[in-house]
Amino acid sequence: MQQETIGFIGLGLMGHGMAKNIVEKGFPLTIMGHRNRTPIEDLVARGAREVSRPREVAENATIVFLCVTGSKEVEELVFAADGLVAGARNGLIIVDTSTSDPTSTERIASTLANQGVTFVDAPLARTPREAEAGTLDTMVGCDEATLVRLKSVLQTCAARITHVGPVGNGHKIKLINNFIGMGYAALYAEALALGKKVGVEPQSIDNVIRDGRMFCGFYETFMRYVLERDREAHAFTLRNALKDVRYVEAMADAAGVANPIGNAVKNTFMIAVNLGKGEEYVPMLSDIVAELNGTSLA
Numbered sequence: 266m267q268q269e270t271i272g273f274i275g276l277g278l279m280g281h282g283m284a285k286n287i288v289e290k291g292f293p294l295t296i297m298g299h300r301n302r303t304p305i306e307d308l309v310a311r312g313a314r315e316v317s318r319p320r321e322v323a324e325n326a327t328i329v330f331l332c333v334t335g336s337k338e339v340e341e342l343v344f345a346a347d348g349l350v351a352g353a354r355n356g357l358i359i360v361d362t363s364t365s366d367p368t369s370t371e372r373i374a375s376t377l378a379n380q381g382v383t384f385v386d387a388p389l390a391r392t393p394r395e396a397e398a399g400t401l402d403t404m405v406g407c408d409e410a411t412l413v414r415l416k417s418v419l420q421t422c423a424a425r426i427t428h429v430g431p432v433g434n435g436h437k438i439k440l441i442n443n444f445i446g447m448g449y450a451a452l453y454a455e456a457l458a459l460g461k462k463v464g465v466e467p468q469s470i471d472n473v474i475r476d477g478r479m480f481c482g483f484y485e486t487f488m489r490y491v492l493e494r495d496r497e498a499h500a501f502t503l504r505n506a507l508k509d510v511r512y513v514e515a516m517a518d519a520a521g522v523a524n525p526i527g528n529a530v531k532n533t534f535m536i537a538v539n540l541g542k543g544e545e546y547v548p549m550l551s552d553i554v555a556e557l558n559g560t561s562l563a
Contacts, residue, residue: 268292269418272326274319274342275363276304278500279389280332282396283362283422287330288313290421295325319345323352328418332362332389335508336369343373343384355381358411362387362403364443364505366512367436368519370406374432383411386435387419390442392486393500400424404442406435440516443509444527449483450506450547451533454554457491461560467491490548491562503550504543507534 270293273284281304288294294313298305309315316322319342322329329349331339339361343349349359359382361370367386374384390402402425405412412428419426429438460470471488474480489498510531517524537545537553545553555562 269327269414270325271295271418272322272329273297273313273332274322274329275332276301276308277332278393279362279396279401280304280330281308282393282398283330283332283401284308284313285311285397286399286422287418292418292421295322297322319343319348320352323349323354323357327354327356328358328360328415330360330362334505335363335512336366339363339365340369340373343377350377350380350382353380353382356383357381358383358385358414360385360387360415361436362389364388364439364509364512365436367433367440367516370436371433383407384432385411385415386432386439387415388435388439389423390439394497395424396422403427404429404435404438406430406432437516440509440513443506444513444530446483447506447510447534447547448526448530449481450487450550451530453484453487454533454551457551457562458555458558458560461555461562462558467562487548487551490546491551494563496546496549499546499548501547502543503534503537503545503547506547507531507538507543510534 271287272295274297276284276296284294284296285308288308288311296308296313296315297319298315298317305315331342333339370386377384385405385407387403387405395401399422401423403419403423404427406429429435457467471492486499489495510527513527514524514531517527537550542553551562
């Protein structure tokens with residue numbers, strides 16, 4: 266079987282770690298450069314080839330990974346005049362690891378199928394630390410034959426690969442996953458502010474919750490920031506979190522599902538972003554909610 270050649274666009278907090286593992290574990294890698302030269306130069310030093318346009322990425326790859334903000338950016342990369350479709354060969358697989366709108370994902374997949382290109386959604390769970398370590402989780406929407414082609418590449422950067430059914434299901438499940446996670450964040454932030462206002466310190470709350478029934482991995486990273494001030498505990502911006510819960514709202518509306526908790530979560534993140542805190546990370550929501558309530562957790 267001929268070795269797959271990989272293209273990668275979107276070398277930010279998550280994408281750099283993924284691409285690093287792909288090239289270090291022996292796959293030929295073509296990357297698209299951007300203004301932040303640090304991750305680009307690091308990957309070139311590890312053996313990647315840099316090009317400047319999406320079309321060139323597609324021309325040099327049998328599988329292209331996208332790790333960008335969301336559906337708007339994905340659609341532009343795929344369909345622009347100099348985009349991936351312009352350089353695609355028959356049999357190309359495009360894998361969107363972003364957190365995207367499932368309606369857009371299904372529409373892109375349908376359009377590309379008519380051009381001999383397979384579109385896959387494989388959004389990610391965990392943080393940039395796991396991306397660097399090659400231990401991400403991914404939920405993959407595609408057919409079985411496509412999964413067979415992808416698996417050896419995905420295994421370079423993901424320790425847990427879950428096939429969730431046809432294309433579109435990956436992004437649907439990812440949005441549900443992020444809805445739960447961002448719901449936790451909004452709940453934790455409000456609970457911590459309430460505790461502080463009534464004389465209960467974050468450490469006292471943690472002493473009760475840690476290792477009990479309410480403890481989980483998301484709680485652990487959130488509280489690592491609250492208690493230890495580790496800014497990199499969960500490097501996911503409030504702006505991106507707001508984007509995701511808006512996608513959740515759209516998915517619920519399209520399905521005719523009442524989403525009152527989702528709207529409350531969305532409003533919490535919208536307040537933070539409208540206060541100019543969009544580039545802060547999710548655990549820092551705790552400081553914002555505390556400040557709005559006239560107190561401080563620091």
